[in-house]
Amino acid sequence: MGILNVTPDSFSDGGRFDRLGEAVDHALTMVQQGADIIDIGGESTRPGHDPVDAETELARVTPVIRELKNRIDRPLSIDTSKAAVAERALAAGVSILNDVWGLQRDPEIAAVAAAFDVETVIMHNRESVDAEIDIFEDVVRFFEKSLEKAQQAGLASERIVLDPGIGFGKTLGQNLSLLKDVPRLKTLGFPILIGLSRKSMIGKLLGTEVGDRLLGTLVLDTLVLASGADIIRVHDVAEHVAARTLVEAVANA
Incomplete structure (x- = not known):
C-alpha cells in the first residue's frame, strides 16, 4: 500500500503532494515501482494535527x-474516519476504506462501508497513551467492538482487514510488542496491515530524523512480513517491493 498524502501537514511528506499534478505523478511513480494499492489521505493523522472538516478533506x-x-489499474483506498468523506470517495471510484478509528469515531461510517460492500481496514487507536495497560488485550477489545459495529451494519467479515495502529496512542514498548505479536494478531482470523513507515518510534530507536528512517522502516517491515503481515503501508515503494521479494523467496525455498 503506497501512501499518497494530499495534505499540507502530514508528518513525513506534508506539502509535497498537495497539488493535483504532483499527487498524480507520485501515485503513478508508486504504481510503476510496484505498489498494489494507493492510499489517499486528505487529513493528517499525526499527533497534534489540526482537524479539518469534511468539505476541506x-x-x-x-x-x-x-x-x-x-x-x-490498481485499487484506490481512502484514508478517512468521516462517513461523508468515505461515501463520496467510494462513489467516485475508491474501493477500500482505511479508517484510523476503526469504525468508532463516526457512527455512520460502518453503514457506508456496508452499503458499498468495500474492503475496510479497521485500525486500533487510543485517545491517550497508557503505559500500564496490556496493549495486546486493549487492541483485541477494540477490534471486538469494531467488528460488532461492522456486523450490525451488515459489512461482511471477509471484507475486513485489521491494523494494530502502530504509533497511535502507544508507548515505544507497546509498539514494539505489537510488531512482535503479528503472529498472535493473525490468529484473530483477518488479514493484518502494518503501517510503520518513517514513524517516530524508528527515530527514537535510531536517533534519526524523518528523512533518514528508510533503513529502520525496511528492517521492521521485513520482520513483520516474515511474521505473516499481509499488507504494509509505506512511503518508499520500490525498496519495500525488493524486501517483499526477498522475504517471499526465503519463504518459498
Whole structure:
C-alpha cells in the first residue's frame, strides 16, 4: 500500500503532494515501482494535527481520485474516519476504506462501508497513551467492538482487514510488542496491515530524523512480513517491493 498524502501537514511528506499534478505523478511513480494499492489521505493523522472538516478533506482528495481512477489499474483506498468523506470517495471510484478509528469515531461510517460492500481496514487507536495497560488485550477489545459495529451494519467479515495502529496512542514498548505479536494478531482470523513507515518510534530507536528512517522502516517491515503481515503501508515503494521479494523467496525455498 503506497501512501499518497494530499495534505499540507502530514508528518513525513506534508506539502509535497498537495497539488493535483504532483499527487498524480507520485501515485503513478508508486504504481510503476510496484505498489498494489494507493492510499489517499486528505487529513493528517499525526499527533497534534489540526482537524479539518469534511468539505476541506473532500476538496483535497476528490480531484486526485477522479484523475487516478482513469489512469491506473490498481485499487484506490481512502484514508478517512468521516462517513461523508468515505461515501463520496467510494462513489467516485475508491474501493477500500482505511479508517484510523476503526469504525468508532463516526457512527455512520460502518453503514457506508456496508452499503458499498468495500474492503475496510479497521485500525486500533487510543485517545491517550497508557503505559500500564496490556496493549495486546486493549487492541483485541477494540477490534471486538469494531467488528460488532461492522456486523450490525451488515459489512461482511471477509471484507475486513485489521491494523494494530502502530504509533497511535502507544508507548515505544507497546509498539514494539505489537510488531512482535503479528503472529498472535493473525490468529484473530483477518488479514493484518502494518503501517510503520518513517514513524517516530524508528527515530527514537535510531536517533534519526524523518528523512533518514528508510533503513529502520525496511528492517521492521521485513520482520513483520516474515511474521505473516499481509499488507504494509509505506512511503518508499520500490525498496519495500525488493524486501517483499526477498522475504517471499526465503519463504518459498
